[in-house]
Amino acid sequence: MRKDVLIAGFGGQGVLLAGNLLSYAAIDEGKNVSYFPAYGVEKRGGSATCTVVIADGAVGSPVVGQPSVLVVLNQASLERFGARVRPGGVLIVNSSLVDVSALGRTDIEIVSVPMNEIATDLGDPRMVNMVALGAYVALTDAVKLPSLAAALSQALPERNHKFIPANVKAIETGAEAARAKKEA
Template sequence: MRHDLFIAGFGGQGVLLAGNLLSYAAIIEGKNVSFFPAYGVEKRGGAAMCTVVIADGDVGSPVIGNPSVTIALNQTSLDKFGAKVKPGGICIVNTSLVNLDAFDRSDIEIIRVPMNDIAMGLGDARMVNMVAVGVYVARTGAVGSATLEEALKNALPERNHSFIPANMKAITAGAEFAIAKTS
């Protein structure tokens, strides 16, 4: 089993936290993982992206030329990286911020998720990344949903552990949306 994921958005959307969370969950499950973050010097508002490779066997390189799954949290990310998704792959798109009219890929599955709307419905716009994680985990099974709560204890600083229930609620909302879309 091997899962490779590319997440892109702008600083402040929690791109790196989402990748870090998935990495910790994979480690807890005894899988091999590679996490490769990249962001602009300005962080908040600038480009942010990361790759996560989860595998039962060896993980050679954290660099993914053509990911199996891409999560695009904003328009720039889809415009820049949407064409790189491997044929037969999946592109999970935040339709709250992304217009798909010009994105023409019939060789991949496009999962349209109004992530900002879901996060706002939960009462916190900052939960967009956790909604995305929920969709990804429900759709791919890369890590178990139950493992994510434990992984949040590692991914979040201790002073933010009080937010774990809210994060889990957003992950669950994303997973439920993904399951409803495939039913």
């Protein structure tokens, strides 16, 4: 088994935390993981991406030129990375902020989830990353949802552990939304 994902958005959307959490969950499941974050010099609003490769065997490189799954949280990320998705791959889109109509790809599966709306409805618009991660896991089975919930205590600083139940709810809601879109 080998799964790879590129998560892309802007600084402040929690892209790096999402990748870090996914990595911890995979490690806790006994899988090999490579986590490769990249971000602009700006504190908020600049580009933020991370690549996570999960495998049963050795992970050769953290660099993935054509990811099998791309999670985009903003329009600029779609424009920059949308063409890179491997044919037959999956594009998971934050339809709250991203319009895929100009992408012109028919060789990939596109799953649109209104991540910002879901996070806001749950009471915290900052949880868009957890909604996205739930959607990713529901569509790929890269890790189990309970593993993500358990790994939150490793990925979040102790001062933020009080937010773990809300994050778990956001992950579960993102997973439900992605499953519903896939079945539709």
